[in-house]
Amino acid sequence: xxxxxxxxxxxxxxxxxxxxxxxxxxxxxxxxxxxxxxxxxxxxxxxxxxxxxxxxxxxxxxxxxxxxxxxxxxxxxxxxxxxxxxxxxxxxxxxxxxxxxxxxxxxxxxxxxxxxxxxxxxxxxxxxxxxxxxxxxxxxxxxxxxxxxxxxxxxxxxxxxxxxxxxxxxxxxxxxxxxxxxxxxxxxxxxxxxxxxxxxxxxxxxxxxxxxxxxxxxxxxxxxxxxxxxxxxxxxxxxxxxxxxxxxxxxxxxxxxxxxxxxxxxxxxxxxxxxxxxxxxxxxxxxxxxxxxxxxxxxxxxxxxxxxxxxxxxxxxxxxxxxxxxxxxxxxxxxxxxxxxxxxxxxxxxxxxxxxxxxxxxxxxxxxxxxxxxxxxxxxxxxxxxxxxxxxxxxxxxxxxxxxxxxxxxxxxxxxxxxxxxxxxxxxxxxxxxxxxxxxxxxxxxxxxxxxxxxxxxxxxxxxxxxxxxxxxxxxxxxxxxxxxxxxxxxxxxxxxxxxxxxxxxxxxxxxxxxxxxxxxxxxxxxxxxxxxxxxxxxxxxxxxxxxxxxxxxxxxxxxxxxxxxxxxxxxxxxxxxxxxxxxxxxxxxxxxxxxxxxxxxxxxxxxxxxxxxxxxxxxxxxxxxxx
Amino acid sequence: xxxxxxxxxxxxxxxxxxxxxxxxxxxxxxxxxxxxxxxxxxxxxxxxxxxxxxxxxxxxxxxxxxxxxxxxxxxxxxxxxxxxxxxxxxxxxxxxxxxxxxxxxxxxxxxxxxxxxxxxxxxxxxxxxxxxxxxxxxx
Numbered sequence: 001x002x003x004x005x006x007x008x009x010x011x012x013x014x015x016x017x018x019x020x021x022x023x024x025x026x027x028x029x030x031x032x033x034x035x036x037x038x039x040x041x042x043x044x045x046x047x048x049x050x051x052x053x054x055x056x057x058x059x060x061x062x063x064x065x066x067x068x069x070x071x072x073x074x075x076x077x078x079x080x081x082x083x084x085x086x087x088x089x090x091x092x093x094x095x096x097x098x099x100x101x102x103x104x105x106x107x108x109x110x111x112x113x114x115x116x117x118x119x120x121x122x123x124x125x126x127x128x129x130x131x132x133x134x135x136x137x138x139x140x141x142x143x144x145x146x147x148x149x150x151x152x153x154x155x156x157x158x159x160x161x162x163x164x165x166x167x168x169x170x171x172x173x174x175x176x177x178x179x180x181x182x183x184x185x186x187x188x189x190x191x192x193x194x195x196x197x198x199x200x201x202x203x204x205x206x207x208x209x210x211x212x213x214x215x216x217x218x219x220x221x222x223x224x225x226x227x228x229x230x231x232x233x234x235x236x237x238x239x240x241x242x243x244x245x246x247x248x249x250x251x252x253x254x255x256x257x258x259x260x261x262x263x264x265x266x267x268x269x270x271x272x273x274x275x276x277x278x279x280x281x282x283x284x285x286x287x288x289x290x291x292x293x294x295x296x297x298x299x300x301x302x303x304x305x306x307x308x309x310x311x312x313x314x315x316x317x318x319x320x321x322x323x324x325x326x327x328x329x330x331x332x333x334x335x336x337x338x339x340x341x342x343x344x345x346x347x348x349x350x351x352x353x354x355x356x357x358x359x360x361x362x363x364x365x366x367x368x369x370x371x372x373x374x375x376x377x378x379x380x381x382x383x384x385x386x387x388x389x390x391x392x393x394x395x396x397x398x399x400x401x402x403x404x405x406x407x408x409x410x411x412x413x414x415x416x417x418x419x420x421x422x423x424x425x426x427x428x429x430x431x432x433x434x435x436x437x438x439x440x441x442x443x444x445x446x447x448x449x450x451x452x453x454x455x456x457x458x459x460x461x462x463x464x465x466x467x468x469x470x471x472x473x474x475x476x477x478x479x480x481x482x483x484x485x486x487x488x489x490x491x492x493x494x495x496x497x498x499x500x501x502x503x504x505x506x507x508x509x510x511x512x513x514x515x516x517x518x519x520x521x522x523x524x525x526x527x528x529x530x531x532x533x534x535x536x537x538x539x540x541x542x543x544x545x546x547x548x549x550x551x552x553x554x555x556x557x558x559x560x561x562x563x564x565x566x567x568x569x570x571x572x573x574x575x576x577x578x579x580x581x582x583x584x585x586x587x588x589x590x591x592x593x594x595x596x597x598x599x600x601x602x603x604x605x606x607x608x609x610x611x612x613x614x615x616x617x618x619x620x621x622x623x624x625x626x627x628x
Numbered sequence: 629x630x631x632x633x634x635x636x637x638x639x640x641x642x643x644x645x646x647x648x649x650x651x652x653x654x655x656x657x658x659x660x661x662x663x664x665x666x667x668x669x670x671x672x673x674x675x676x677x678x679x680x681x682x683x684x685x686x687x688x689x690x691x692x693x694x695x696x697x698x699x700x701x702x703x704x705x706x707x708x709x710x711x712x713x714x715x716x717x718x719x720x721x722x723x724x725x726x727x728x729x730x731x732x733x734x735x736x737x738x739x740x741x742x743x744x745x746x747x748x749x750x751x752x753x754x755x756x757x758x759x760x761x762x763x764x765x766x767x
Contacts, residue, residue, distance in 0.1 A: 361651055364655065368655050368659065369659070373663070385664045385684065386659065386662060386663055389662045390662035390663075393658050393662065394655060394658055504719045506697065506698050506699070506701065507698065511698075564722075584720050584721065584722050586694060586720060586724060586725070589694070589696050593696075593701075595719040
């Protein structure tokens with residue numbers, strides 16, 4: 001009760017500080033000195049404090065199960081374990097927006113502290129533009145989704161958190177993803193400021209790159225966490241389903257990945273200014289579009305917490321205004337500098353640009369596949385869905401030149417590469433890749449041309465990235481790791497795709513099921529009562545023809561509030577393959593529906609994505625060291 | 629007439645344009661081939677020809693209609709006006725239950741019978757696919 005009030009009022013105080021900041025910052029602009037006035041810093045720190053206080057208040061309300069608060073009532077329950085009471089704070093629409101706001105306020109504070117060496121006007125304009133976004137979020141929170149709404153009479157018990165969200169990985173997935181999304185807002189604001197100040201140059205790029213890398217790392221980890229969660233919790237048994245909600249996180253990721261590379265060219269060679277700016281603006285736009293599509297209830301998913309049209313309209317208008325302002329500034333203020341340098345066809349920058357375009361192509365495929373069904377429904381009222389075949393068909397052929405460019409590009413020189421057509425070692429590597437792919441292909445029924453060629457090139461890229469570790473060249477260590485991570489990722493995805501096997505059957509306790517490579521025995525079932533759910537554990541023995549025997553114990557959880565059944569897959573992981581068993585219950589039947597999968601190289605998919613992040617982090621910390 | 633640089637730039641821009649147009653064409657073309665349309669049981673009944681194309685049908689699982697055998701599950705999807713029989717081999721989502729909403733994806737055999745390849749998961753008890761909701765409310 002008290003904390004709800006406190007949280008609400010500190011939010012309003014935070015908004016007031018945001019508004020006060022405008023005249024203060026404006027006055028500071030006209031003062032000619034190089035330091036930002038300390039008033040601005042005190043206002044920012046106070047605002048950070050109040051938003052943080054408000055967030056803490058919401059957490060306390062959740063811990064206390066204070067059902068006079070509507071958000072708590074809708075998403076919590078007294079029998080929920082403490083950990084999920086806390087994580088439930090951002091497991092709902094209102095709370096997650098408050099977390100977003102907190103990160104926004106925190107990031108601009110960090111930005112001002114770390115950008116002391118940069119021009120004052122540039123910093124203040126970045127701050128002001130960021131403040132516009134922050135005020136937008138404040139208004140959105142207070143008007144359409146106040147987390148501190150009061151309920152009277154006070155309910156005795158809450159409605160509970162959706163049980164599939166009660167999971168340790170899902171507790172940290174949203175904050176990390178938001179760090180990535182919100183990081184891109186700093187990228188937007190500072191590129192707007194740089195356009196206005198006309199200082200889009202290599203110095204600016206060098207400083208902004210830190211933010212790009214940070215956002216990229218968090219976004220990548222966030223996506224990986226979501227993917228791991230979907231793997232074991234949703235029981236689909238895979239890592240990517242081309243589900244619209246997955247796609248909308250992939251789009252800003254592709255954009256940021258392109259940006260990481262193009263900003264490197266801007267930093268080193270002062271090229272691609274306009275292109276980099278376009279990417280800066282689009283990555284935040286895509287992040288916001290994602291929020292809009294998910295939160296407006298247009299896309300249906302776990303992320304859709306409530307269907308409230310007013311929220312969708314608010315985000316839509318806000319988004320539209322932001323894009324409009326950015327574009328106006330971009331078109332009217334941005335002056336392209338005359339490029340004095342000559343461009344050659346064979347150079348590092350050309351290969352980066354080409355790969356940027358490929359990424360834009362991938363981005364547009366994903367965008368169209370996600371948005372087209374929505375438009376079609378609005379226009380013709382026909383309902384359609386776009387599945388994996390669409391993406392496979394359009395992405396696989398174009399991955400081939402993409403991988404090839406990636407294997408030759410990094411070793412090229414800036415400006416001009418002398419073309420040596422015959423590098424014996426590389427050709428030998430290529431022949432070796434063809435041979436290996438042949439060995440792989442004869443073991444499978446894969447017979448598509450593009451698929452086979454893709455395997456060759458992914459193996460080739462894998463070899464080349466490994467070779468880069470052992471030869472002295474101009475590629476820095478962090479990039480080697482990231483690129484190696486990426487080649488490993490692609491390779492594991494392909495291997496996983498072609499060697500995965502699954503068996504689905506309905507089975508009763510005590511029965512056995514024989515399949516090609518072995519037998520599944522359904523030995524027993526154990527039922528026990530846990531704090532807020534009933535657990536049913538099935539005990540399965542799987543005997544393979546080579547006499548390997550494993551036990552798998554998938555679980556069904558029947559939650560009490562709300563009454564929901566979730567299945568927890570049991571997965572035996574080793575470095576070569578995952579064995580995955582999930583069972584489902586059909587009410588009123590003795591049969592259990594089970595799915596047994598062998599998924600090779602599953603763990604390498606997660607590890608290689610993490611490896612990419614490790615490479616990026618090394619890069620980040622090295623840059624920090626060099627600055628000091 | 630023009631300098632070499634201008635010519636190069638024109639070539640470059642036209643190449644770019646062509647590739648953009650080509651890729652858009654490609655995307656739209658394969659969209660056409662790979663989309664899955666959604667129908668309610670009533671709409672399926674009124675189909676005049678059965679194409680060999682994947683579709684989705686949404687509605688409620690009819691009471692007492694689920695029959696499970698070791699390989700196969702059959703059930704009836706209804707929108708309380710018309711019914712479609714579904715035969716399915718595969719894994720079912722947790723909330724697949726009689727009297728609950730469901731979406732089945734697969735190929736039509738005739739106007740009454742769907743061979744399903746996928747049954748779509750629902751995420752929680754209260755959630756009903758919007759298609760089902762609309763189909764039940766009768767558009």
